Amino acid sequence: MTLVGLVVLDVAALLLLAWLLNLVRVGRLYAGYAIIFMGAVVLVAIGCSVPALSAPIGRALHELFPGTGVLVSALAFVVLVLVYVLTQVTLLAHRVATIAQDLAIERAGPPRPPQRGE
Amino acid sequence: MSQPGRVLVAIPAHNEEATIADVVARVRAALPSCDLLVVDDGSRDATPSIVRREGVTLARHPCNLGYGRAIQTAIKYALRHDHDVLVTLDADGQHDPAQVPGLLETFTAASWDLAVGSRYVKTRSYAGVPVDRRLGMQTFSLTVKAFTGTRILDTTSGMKAFRRTVFAPLARWHFVDFHAEALVYLLRLGFAVGEHPIVVHERRHGTSMYSPISWLKYPAKTMLMSLVALWQAELTRRGAAS
Numbered sequence: 001m002t003l004v005g006l007v008v009l010d011v012a013a014l015l016l017l018a019w020l021l022n023l024v025r026v027g028r029l030y031a032g033y034a035i036i037f038m039g040a041v042v043l044v045a046i047g048c049s050v051p052a053l054s055a056p057i058g059r060a061l062h063e064l065f066p067g068t069g070v071l072v073s074a075l076a077f078v079v080l081v082l083v084y085v086l087t088q089v090t091l092l093a094h095r096v097a098t099i100a101q102d103l104a105i106e107r108a109g110p111p112r113p114p115q116r117g118e
Numbered sequence: 119m120s121q122p123g124r125v126l127v128a129i130p131a132h133n134e135e136a137t138i139a140d141v142v143a144r145v146r147a148a149l150p151s152c153d154l155l156v157v158d159d160g161s162r163d164a165t166p167s168i169v170r171r172e173g174v175t176l177a178r179h180p181c182n183l184g185y186g187r188a189i190q191t192a193i194k195y196a197l198r199h200d201h202d203v204l205v206t207l208d209a210d211g212q213h214d215p216a217q218v219p220g221l222l223e224t225f226t227a228a229s230w231d232l233a234v235g236s237r238y239v240k241t242r243s244y245a246g247v248p249v250d251r252r253l254g255m256q257t258f259s260l261t262v263k264a265f266t267g268t269r270i271l272d273t274t275s276g277m278k279a280f281r282r283t284v285f286a287p288l289a290r291w292h293f294v295d296f297h298a299e300a301l302v303y304l305l306r307l308g309f310a311v312g313e314h315p316i317v318v319h320e321r322r323h324g325t326s327m328y329s330p331i332s333w334l335k336y337p338a339k340t341m342l343m344s345l346v347a348l349w350q351a352e353l354t355r356r357g358a359a360s
Contacts, residue, residue, distance in 0.1 A: 025346045027292040031339045038342075094292060100179050101191045104157070108177035111126065111153035111199055 006049055013045035023087060030090045037083060122226040122281075123202025125152040127218070128192035130185060130276075131209035135164040138209050142172050145207075148215040155195055156209070159188040165209075186293040197285040204285070207235075208276040217277070217316045224314040225279045232284055232304055234270060235277030236313035242271065254337060258298040261341060265348045266305035270313060273298040277316055284309055291350070295336070299343035306351030 020037055023029035047053045065071045127145055131138055138156065145154055156169045160182035169176045177191055189206060196204040205222070207213040217235065225233035238244055244252040258273040274297045280288070284304055293300060305311055 021342075021346060021349070024342065025350050031294045031342050031346075032335065035335075035338050035342055097183050097187055100181060100183060101187065101194060104177040104179050104191055105195050105198060108155065108175050108195065110175075111155065112173065112175045 009048050010045055013041050016041050020083070023083075027094055028087045028090055029083070030086070030093065033086045033090070037079070040079075122222060124200065125149070125203045125205060125222070126155055126192070126196045126199070126201040127152045127205045127207070127215075128155045128157060128189075128195070129207060129209045130157045130159060130188035130192065131161065131165050131169075132159040132182060132185075132188075133161045133163045133165060134209040135161075135168055137211040138165050139168050139172060141207075141209055141211055141215070142169070142174055145215040145218075149218055152205070153199075153201065155192060157188045157191045157195075159183055159185070184295075186296045189296040190289065190293065193280065193285050194289050196280075196282075197289055202282050204280040206276060206278050206280075212318050212320070213277045214317065214319070218279075221277065221279055221314045221316065224312070225281075228312055229310065230279075230312045231281045231309035232301075232311045233279040234272055234301075234311065234313045235275050235279075235316035236270075236272035237275065237316065237318050238271040239313040240315040244271075250333065254333070257337060258340060261344050262298055262301050262305070265302045265344060268305050268311065270301055270311065272313060273301055275316075275318075277318075287354075291347075294339050294343050298340050299347045302344045303347035303351050306348055307354060 017038055020029065020034050020041075024031055024034045047057055061071070127149055129138070129141060129145070134141075142154070142156070145152075153175070155175045155177060156165075158166045158169065158176060158178040160179045166176060166178055177195055179188070179191070192204060192206060203222070203225075205218055207215065207218070213235070221233055221235050224230075238255070244255055247255065255272070255274065259269060259271055262273055263269045287303070287307060288300065291300075291303060301311060
């Protein structure tokens, strides 16, 4: 990989990590999902940035899947769609949790009078 | 005991039929003038019916939402019903309710916004704790220290006292758990957090919420959420939170 390509890849990885972190911050992506994506981004970035890893991985991928460029693009699209789907799942889960909490509080009613010492 | 206003004692419970009646009785004996709430987090056993039989206020989740959400329900309840202080303790009998008055005295005297009932603040060491748990405790404690400058030795204690000042920010946040990440969030928002020594007994009934897999997932999620809490607190302080 050229130096320019390496820099572009690492910057893209950092931006992706920041984006995922922000999705967690605003409650749009569950932390558990974010960890999986962030782990994958870090692994891919390391795998591509370290020549001792990227060369054999690249050769293996090219032999198994000719047209690796198309494959990478397709995988990137799938990952982005997966992030989108999981943000919707997270939002739904938050809304369900909030409704469940509010229902529990409504049904509990006011505190029962504390028992006085005998 | 001089109370810091109107106190709610909340016990989050999930499948604790073996101990909940005893815990409720001991809370009533130790804290007769406090309001008492059990937050049932989708129990599948007799926990809710036992709580009803004991005549305790019950907030029941229709499904299991997790410990963090159960604590948040207690906070929202305290906010709704104008309590000044919320005390939480575990439903498994590990916490002695008789230690709560001491916690509240220290909490009031020190004017803390959050007091943590701490197993380790007196000795300032984790001696006697199994290696895996000790590693986790040290990691979370050092994480809180790194992000806030404050060393909290027992970040996972279930016995805590919350002042009304922290109800609103905690009610709004989407916690995964309610330990290290909440401490980072509150400390970075400028709230005062301290530790009061308590003794915790070993669990004799039921199962811990921490499974073998959670020993891998939990630290990763906690570290991530602590980082997110740090970021969110900074944005809130600068008035730029969305």
